[in-house]
Amino acid sequence: MHAVEKILAEASGKREVRTGEIVNAKVDVAMVHERAGPRVAESFDKIGAERVWDPSKVVVTFDHNVPPPTVENAEAQKRFKGFLKKYGLRNVFPGGTGICHQVLPEKGFAWPGTVIVGTDSHTVTYGAFGAFATGIGHTEMASVLALGEIWLRVPRAVRVEVKGKLPPGVMAKDVVLRVAKDVGEEGALYDVIDFVGSTIRGMSVDGRMVLCNMSVEMGAKAGFVEADRKTLDYVGARTGRTFVPIKTDPKYDYEREWRFNVGELEPQVALPHSVANVRPVSEVGEVRVDQALIGTCTGGRLEDLRAAAMILKGRRVSPETRLVVVPASLEVYLQALKDGLMETLLHSGAIVCPPGCGPCTGGHMGVLASGEVCVSAANRNFRGRMGSLDSLLYLASPATVAASAVEGRITDPRKYI
Numbered sequence: 001m002h003a004v005e006k007i008l009a010e011a012s013g014k015r016e017v018r019t020g021e022i023v024n025a026k027v028d029v030a031m032v033h034e035r036a037g038p039r040v041a042e043s044f045d046k047i048g049a050e051r052v053w054d055p056s057k058v059v060v061t062f063d064h065n066v067p068p069p070t071v072e073n074a075e076a077q078k079r080f081k082g083f084l085k086k087y088g089l090r091n092v093f094p095g096g097t098g099i100c101h102q103v104l105p106e107k108g109f110a111w112p113g114t115v116i117v118g119t120d121s122h123t124v125t126y127g128a129f130g131a132f133a134t135g136i137g138h139t140e141m142a143s144v145l146a147l148g149e150i151w152l153r154v155p156r157a158v159r160v161e162v163k164g165k166l167p168p169g170v171m172a173k174d175v176v177l178r179v180a181k182d183v184g185e186e187g188a189l190y191d192v193i194d195f196v197g198s199t200i201r202g203m204s205v206d207g208r209m210v211l212c213n214m215s216v217e218m219g220a221k222a223g224f225v226e227a228d229r230k231t232l233d234y235v236g237a238r239t240g241r242t243f244v245p246i247k248t249d250p251k252y253d254y255e256r257e258w259r260f261n262v263g264e265l266e267p268q269v270a271l272p273h274s275v276a277n278v279r280p281v282s283e284v285g286e287v288r289v290d291q292a293l294i295g296t297c298t299g300g301r302l303e304d305l306r307a308a309a310m311i312l313k314g315r316r317v318s319p320e321t322r323l324v325v326v327p328a329s330l331e332v333y334l335q336a337l338k339d340g341l342m343e344t345l346l347h348s349g350a351i352v353c354p355p356g357c358g359p360c361t362g363g364h365m366g367v368l369a370s371g372e373v374c375v376s377a378a379n380r381n382f383r384g385r386m387g388s389l390d391s392l393l394y395l396a397s398p399a400t401v402a403a404s405a406v407e408g409r410i411t412d413p414r415k416y417i
Contacts, residue, residue: 002157003246004192004224007132011115019156019255024149028131029057029109031118032145033100035064035361036138038076040119041083043142052087053148059091059100059109060084063356066095069364098329098355101125101213101297105205106331108238112227113246117144122297122379124216128208129235130227130245132192135216155221157192159254162199164263169414171307172207173299173377173397175199175260176214177268181278182258189219191256194248199262200225205234206301213298214379217275267412269375270395273383281400281412288320290372292405293386295326295353296360299377299398304328305336308402309344311416317349318408324366325350326358350405359386368393375404 001009001016009017011025032040037060052058068074084092093103101122104110112130117123119141126133136150144150160179183193193215200208212223225231227245236242267281294300294308305327317323325345327333333355336342346352359366360378368374368387374394376386381393394410403413 001249002192002194002252003130003226003248004132004157004222005154006246007113007115008152008154010113017154019154021154023152023154025115025152026149027057027117027144028114029059029104029116030141030144031059031061031100031104031116031120031123032141033060033064033120034062034066034077034080036119036141037080037083039138040141040145041080043139044145047142047146049142049146052089052145055088055090057148058089058145059104060089061093061097061100061103062095063099064361065364066354066356095356096330096354098327098331099297099300099357102301102328102332105129105234106238106329108235111235111239112231112243117141117150121216122213124220124223125209125213125297127212127215127223128205128225129231130225132222134222155190155192156255157194158188159194159196159257161197161257161259162195162262163197164199164261165202166199166262167265169399169417170262170265170267171397171399172203172210174265174268175262176211177270177278177395178260178262178265179258180214180218180270180276183218185217185274185276186219188215190221192222192224193218193220194224196226201228204303205230206303209301210298214275217379267397267400267414269400269410270381272381272392272394275379275381275395281396281410284410287394287410288373289375289404289409290321291366291368291374292321292323292401293326293359293366293374293376293378294398294401295324295328295358296378297328298379299401300326300328300332302332302335304377304398305332305341305345307397307399309341311399311402311413312348312350312406313344315348315406317405320408321405323348323350323405324353324359326353326365327355329355375401375410377401
C-alpha cells in the first residue's frame with residue numbers, strides 16, 4: 001500500500017484500503033479559520049449538534065481578514081468568537097499569530113501519520129509532514145466538529161520525482177511551477193501527489209511545504225512527502241513527542257509518474273490567469289510591475305524572507321513599484337527581526353504588514369486597481385484574486401519577486417545572487 005492508504009486504513013479501523021474505496025476516517029486535527037468560521041458555526045447549529053467531539057483536536061486561526069478591514073468582517077468575527085466560547089474551543093490563535101498553514105506546524109498540530117482537515121484548500125500543505133491533509137467545505141467541517149469523522153474516497157497516488165541540485169537563485173517555488181506546467185491544472189485531479197527524489201530530500205521543511213501547498217493547484221486531493229529525519233526533528237521539537245514515519249511499500253505500483261531534473265532549471269514564472277501557464281523567466285518578456293508581493297502560505301517563510309533580503313540588501317525598490325511583505329507567522333517575523341532581515345527589507349522601501357494572508361485573498365493590504373500588474377510569491381493568479389478583474393497576476397519565487405521589485409519589471413534574480 002501507499003503511505004496515504006496506510007494512514008487512511010488506520011484512521012478507518014481497517015487492515016488495508018485501496019484506491020477508490022469509500023472509508024469513514026477518524027480525524028486527528030480539524031482546522032477552521034475565521035473567514036469560514038461563521039458559516040461553519042451556522043451549519044453546526046443547523047444540524048442540531050450539541051457539542052464539539054473533541055475541542056483539543058480543533059485549531060482555530062484568525063488570519064484572512066485581520067485586523068478586520070470592514071464592519072461586515074468585524075461583525076462576522078464577533079459572532080464566530082461567541083461560537084468558540086460557547087463550545088469551549090481553546091486552541092485559538094488570534095490575528096497577528098500568522099497564517100493557519102504556518103501556525104499549525106509551528107504549534108505542533110501537524111505530524112506524520114495523521115488525518116488533518118481544514119476549511120481551506122491549501123490545507124494540503126501539511127502533507128509535507130507525512131500526513132494526509134486536505135481541504136473541506138464549511139458544511140462538511142460542521143459534521144467533523146460534531147462527529148470527529150469524515151467520509152472519504154481513497155485517492156490515487158501519483159509520483160513526482162525531482163532530482164538534481166538546485167542552481168543558485170532557484171527555489172522550491174520554481175520547482176513546483178515547473179511541475180505544474182507539465183501536470184496541468186487538473187492533471188492530478190483527486191490524486192495524492194507524492195513528491196520524491198534527491199531534490200526533495202535535500203529541501204528544507206519550508207521548501208517541502210511549498211510543494212505540497214501547491215499540489216491543489218494541479219487538482220490534487222493532497223500532497224505528500226514521506227517523513228524523514230528533517231521531518232522528525234521539526235515535529236519532535238514542536239510536540240515533544242517521537243513519531244514513526246509511515247512508508248510506502250517498496251514495490252508499490254504508481255498509476256502515473258512524472259520525472260524532472262532541475263540541475264539546470266532557471267527561475268520560473270506563471271503568467272495570467274493559470275498556475276500552469278508557466279515559462280522560464282527568460283521567456284516572459286518585458287512586463288512592468290506595479291506591485292510585488294512576498295508572503296502568504298507559499299512565500300512568507302523565513303527562507304523566503306532571507307532570499308529576498310539577500311537581493312534587496314543595499315538596493316532600493318523601484319519608485320514605480322510597491323513591495324508588500326507579509327511574514328507567514330509571528331514566529332517568522334520575530335526571527336526575521338532578530339536576523340536583521342526586516343531592517344534590510346524596510347530600508348529597501350518594502351511595506352511590511354502584520355503576519356497573515358494579506359493581499360493574497362483580495363481582502364486588504366495590497367488590493368490591485370484595474371490594469372495593475374503584480375508579481376507574487378503566492379499560490380494563485382486567478383483573475384480578480386487580488387482585486388480588480390482587470391488586474392494581472394504573475395507567480396514567481398520570492399527571489400524573483402525581490403529582483404523584479406528592484407527593477408520595476410519581471411526579471412531574473414540570478415544577476416543579483
